[in-house]
Amino acid sequence: MPANSLSFRLCADVRYRQIADEGIVLRQQAGEVLVLNEVGTRVVALLDEGLAPPGIVARLAAEFDADPGRLAIDVAGFVAELRAAGVIEEEACS
Amino acid sequence: MSYQALLTKAVNGNIPFSVLLELTYRCNLDCYYCYNDRTNGGRSLSVAQYVSLFADLRELATMNLTFSGGEPLAHPHFFTLGARARALGFVIRVKSNGHRLNGRLARRLLNEVDPFVVEISLHGASAATHERQTQVAGSFGRLLTNLEQMQALGLRVQLNSTLTAWNETEMEAMSALAERIALPLRWNVQITPRDNGDRAPLDIAASPQAISRLRGLLEQRRGTETTIDLDPPPPWGKYCGAGASGLTVDPWGNVYPCVQWRVPAGNLHRENVRDIWERSPVLQSVRVRTEALAATVKARTAEATKEWFCPALVETGGGEERLL
Numbered sequence: 001m002p003a004n005s006l007s008f009r010l011c012a013d014v015r016y017r018q019i020a021d022e023g024i025v026l027r028q029q030a031g032e033v034l035v036l037n038e039v040g041t042r043v044v045a046l047l048d049e050g051l052a053p054p055g056i057v058a059r060l061a062a063e064f065d066a067d068p069g070r071l072a073i074d075v076a077g078f079v080a081e082l083r084a085a086g087v088i089e090e091e092a093c094s
Numbered sequence: 095m096s097y098q099a100l101l102t103k104a105v106n107g108n109i110p111f112s113v114l115l116e117l118t119y120r121c122n123l124d125c126y127y128c129y130n131d132r133t134n135g136g137r138s139l140s141v142a143q144y145v146s147l148f149a150d151l152r153e154l155a156t157m158n159l160t161f162s163g164g165e166p167l168a169h170p171h172f173f174t175l176g177a178r179a180r181a182l183g184f185v186i187r188v189k190s191n192g193h194r195l196n197g198r199l200a201r202r203l204l205n206e207v208d209p210f211v212v213e214i215s216l217h218g219a220s221a222a223t224h225e226r227q228t229q230v231a232g233s234f235g236r237l238l239t240n241l242e243q244m245q246a247l248g249l250r251v252q253l254n255s256t257l258t259a260w261n262e263t264e265m266e267a268m269s270a271l272a273e274r275i276a277l278p279l280r281w282n283v284q285i286t287p288r289d290n291g292d293r294a295p296l297d298i299a300a301s302p303q304a305i306s307r308l309r310g311l312l313e314q315r316r317g318t319e320t321t322i323d324l325d326p327p328p329p330w331g332k333y334c335g336a337g338a339s340g341l342t343v344d345p346w347g348n349v350y351p352c353v354q355w356r357v358p359a360g361n362l363h364r365e366n367v368r369d370i371w372e373r374s375p376v377l378q379s380v381r382v383r384t385e386a387l388a389a390t391v392k393a394r395t396a397e398a399t400k401e402w403f404c405p406a407l408v409e410t411g412g413g414e415e416r417l418l
Contacts, residue, residue, distance in 0.1 A: 012208075013208070015157065015183050015184065015185045015210075016183065017111075017155050017156070017157040017183070018155060019100055019103060019104055019109055019111065019155055019157075020103055020107055020109065020155075022100060022103070024097070024100055024157065026157075026185055026210070028185070028208070028210050028250075031250070033097045035096065035097060035099075035100055048183075
């Protein structure tokens with residue numbers, strides 16, 4: 001299955017908040033903190049809402065008036081980073 | 095941007111990043127220096143009011159929610175509130191005496207609340223010293239057993255100790271105990287008057303010599319997880335986060351700038367936390383005060399600014415403005 005069509009969810013130990021125009025993500029078990037920029041924080045929030053990457057791209061394109069093609073590449077890369085960092089995990093198919 | 099820079103943004107931008115909830119003043123121990131005014135009363139916040147408060151705080155970007163007391167686990171709806179806070183994505187800290195946190199309750203805490211850390215008070219390295227403070231026989235042995243069980247479950251635990259005249263001869267043994275059971279130990283040297291103004295707890299404040307000795311001990315243990323609350327203030331636009339990056343709420347819904355600054359900024363029975371946060375004259379005056387203090391301290395010598403002090407204790411007359 002192509003990564004772009006997967007759905008993700010936040011790992012159970014992850015907490016995040018947006019502080020002004022930046023975001024903070026805590027991985028509780030590891031005690032690790034990540035600080036994200038505004039768009040990164042928005043991606044995490046949209047993942048938390050249950051959107052898959054294509055839906056996130058569509059939302060960001062509307063919110064930030066950005067090129068969807070460029071966004072799709074950036075979102076895919078960022079999602080891969082979040083996955084590698086243990087912030088998100090693939091949602092099990094029902 | 096770093097985490098510290100983000101905290102600075104919260105303080106300077108008045109974002110209530112960390113909120114402390116005193117859920118109840120009930121407690122199963124009876125610590126001599128406890129600052130709670132247990133004769134104080136009022137109408138407790140209901141579960142529905144807490145749920146509403148949590149939702150408001152989430153919108154205000156609060157990330158850290160600390161459940162304190164009294165003993166927070168003595169609140170009849172502690173687990174309901176904890177689970178709700180968890181569902182709303184707060185980083186939960188629980189300040190407890192650990193007396194009830196045996197294996198069964200600790201497991202429930204982990205499964206239902208999933209706190210980031212449980213902060214447990216340690217008053218001595220021996221039963222005699224610890225229990226002189228708690229005034230409950232057997233509380234020391236029970237605490238050690240419960241700590242072991244919490245660790246076995248994988249709960250993140252931190253020990254908090256206040257240096258007093260009663261335990262200052264055991265500071266080395268307390269640090270050694272913490273290291274032996276592989277728990278971080280955070281020292282505090284500030285004993286405060288009770289919230290009703292009673293200054294009796296100050297009678298057991300640690301001696302200046304003991305505080306100096308503790309500094310030496312921590313220097314020797316640099317690199318271990320034994321630390322002290324005497325760091326110099328960070329380079330914020332305010333001296334501290336009172337009423338700027340944090341709030342305290344007592345069991346009756348009174349909102350304070352911080353746990354020490356016991357001047358009510360509002361009450362949650364009458365108004366919501368957003369209105370208090372944005373409009374309270376008390377909070378606005380505290381922010382002005384801490385901004386002025388930051389500027390004053392910045393203008394002083396490095397020697398005068400190397401040690402932190404609590405402006406709330408100065409402001410409310412319980413402390414000494416020794417550095418200014």
